[in-house]
Amino acid sequence: MNQFLDKLPFHRNTIFKALLVAFVASIAVSTMVVQADSKEKKTEAAKPVLSVSLVKPKTIEWAQTVAANGNVVAWQESLIGIELGGVRLVELNAQVGDAVKKGQLLARFNDETVQAEVAQAKATLAETEAALAEAKQNADRVRQLGNTGAMSEQQMTEAYTKELTAKARVQSAKAQLSSAQVRLGQTRIVAPDDGIISARSASLGAVSQPGQELFRLVRQGRLEWQAEVTAAESARIKAGQAVTLTLPTGKVLQGTVRKIAPTADMKTRNVLVYVDLKNSDTGLSEAKPGMFAKGSIAVGKGKALAVPGSAVLLRDGFANVFVLQPGNKVKQVRVKLGRQADGMMEVEGITAEQQIVASGAGFLADGDVVRVVDKK
Numbered sequence: 001m002n003q004f005l006d007k008l009p010f011h012r013n014t015i016f017k018a019l020l021v022a023f024v025a026s027i028a029v030s031t032m033v034v035q036a037d038s039k040e041k042k043t044e045a046a047k048p049v050l051s052v053s054l055v056k057p058k059t060i061e062w063a064q065t066v067a068a069n070g071n072v073v074a075w076q077e078s079l080i081g082i083e084l085g086g087v088r089l090v091e092l093n094a095q096v097g098d099a100v101k102k103g104q105l106l107a108r109f110n111d112e113t114v115q116a117e118v119a120q121a122k123a124t125l126a127e128t129e130a131a132l133a134e135a136k137q138n139a140d141r142v143r144q145l146g147n148t149g150a151m152s153e154q155q156m157t158e159a160y161t162k163e164l165t166a167k168a169r170v171q172s173a174k175a176q177l178s179s180a181q182v183r184l185g186q187t188r189i190v191a192p193d194d195g196i197i198s199a200r201s202a203s204l205g206a207v208s209q210p211g212q213e214l215f216r217l218v219r220q221g222r223l224e225w226q227a228e229v230t231a232a233e234s235a236r237i238k239a240g241q242a243v244t245l246t247l248p249t250g251k252v253l254q255g256t257v258r259k260i261a262p263t264a265d266m267k268t269r270n271v272l273v274y275v276d277l278k279n280s281d282t283g284l285s286e287a288k289p290g291m292f293a294k295g296s297i298a299v300g301k302g303k304a305l306a307v308p309g310s311a312v313l314l315r316d317g318f319a320n321v322f323v324l325q326p327g328n329k330v331k332q333v334r335v336k337l338g339r340q341a342d343g344m345m346e347v348e349g350i351t352a353e354q355q356i357v358a359s360g361a362g363f364l365a366d367g368d369v370v371r372v373v374d375k376k
Contacts, residue, residue: 050363053374054324054355057305062339062346065296066236068273070227072247072291075276077198080215082208083186084109089206094215096200100191106215107202111187118184121177128173132166139163189214196221198289223287225255225275227295231264234271236299243275245295251286254278257297273297305352306344312337313361321350322357322364324372330357332366 091108094100142159145151189202199216225245229237243255254277261272275295277287287293312335313320319337322330338346350356357364364370 047369048328048371049368050360051371051373052330052360052364053358054372055308055311055358056355057307057347057350057352058344059303059352060306060344060346061301062304062306062341063298064300064302065298065339066229066233067294067296068227068229068233069292069294070225070272072223072225072277072287072289072293074198074218074289075222075224076219077289078192078195078217078219079213080106080189080192080217081211081213082109082189083210084114084183084208085210087111087113087187087208089202089204089208092202092204094191094197094200096197098197099221100195100197100217102191102193104191105188106191106197107189109187109189109208111184114180114184114187117180118177121173121180125170125173125177128166128169132163132170135159135163135166191217193217193219194221195219218289223277223289224258225277225287225293225295227273227275227297228265228268228270229273229297231269231271234260234264234273237273237297238299242298243295244298245275245277245287245293247287247293248291249286253287255295304338304346305348305350306346307350307356308358309340309343309345310359311356311361312345312347319347320361321347322361323350324355324357324370328369328372330364330366330368330370332364 087109089107090110092106093108094104094106100106139159139162142151142156195217197215198218200214201212202214225243227243237257237260239257239259241257243257245253245255247253255275256278258274258276261274264271275297307321311321313322313332319335320332321335323333325331333350335347335349338348340346357370358374
């Protein structure tokens, strides 16, 4: 190049050199501008994107639970029917959903015929009692005469026999009266216990058939949850353990294990756990027989790490937290969630010493720089 330049005329050589110097200078300036822009961008990238507070996972004693599914059923459901046949229903005092007391009148059937039977039985009893009184007087006179010879042996035996027969007829009349009174009582249908009417098939004017069902009564309004657990899980369950049940409506009820079935189902190999539910005093307004519900049975306690629910970010179907790294950078860490209570969530995948972002995780990305304003 220099040799070529030396061969050029002086003024051309001077101009070319000047242009070359200008070109090299422009390249140097451009390089400095690019480097300055890069430094500026790096400085901007290093700026905190969010001010956050930090928390450390807490070690909490969690209740160990056994999850189960099952049906809500009536503790006991009484079938209330009629024993008489051929009598007409004339009064109906209970509807489905009514809370009733023991002995309360639910329905009444026409009792005119039975009342007549009672009256007839009373008259028969009075007649037999009068006959008994006469027979007893005759027998007493025979006893007074004794063996004086005034009466033959046959006459004495006859008097005693009539007395015994009259006594037997009185007993029979009393039994007939008692039977008629029982039948009269059967025309009145009363509640056998406190409870809630869950079904009614009785209708006014209908003529009864012996054994016909009229009502169904959930005794004492008491319900139970029949939960299915595996045979292995059933070994951890004891009577008296606390149960939390979630209804399809979202309502949460508390209960207590009453007993565990002594056998397993041959088809499912599961064991039934009978749980007494604490339902409201307003009857069957919350849990209802026939509902399918999920729940958990508390079988003990164990320690586990937990973080506030606000620190957990659900992203792409997974749970994540942001852990603080050197230089105030945050790292997105996937965790496994467990139990939840009082705003805290059990997590696996982090240690108790790590500091995590307490809230605002939804505004962060892996590797972001944050400004720490509070540590807990």
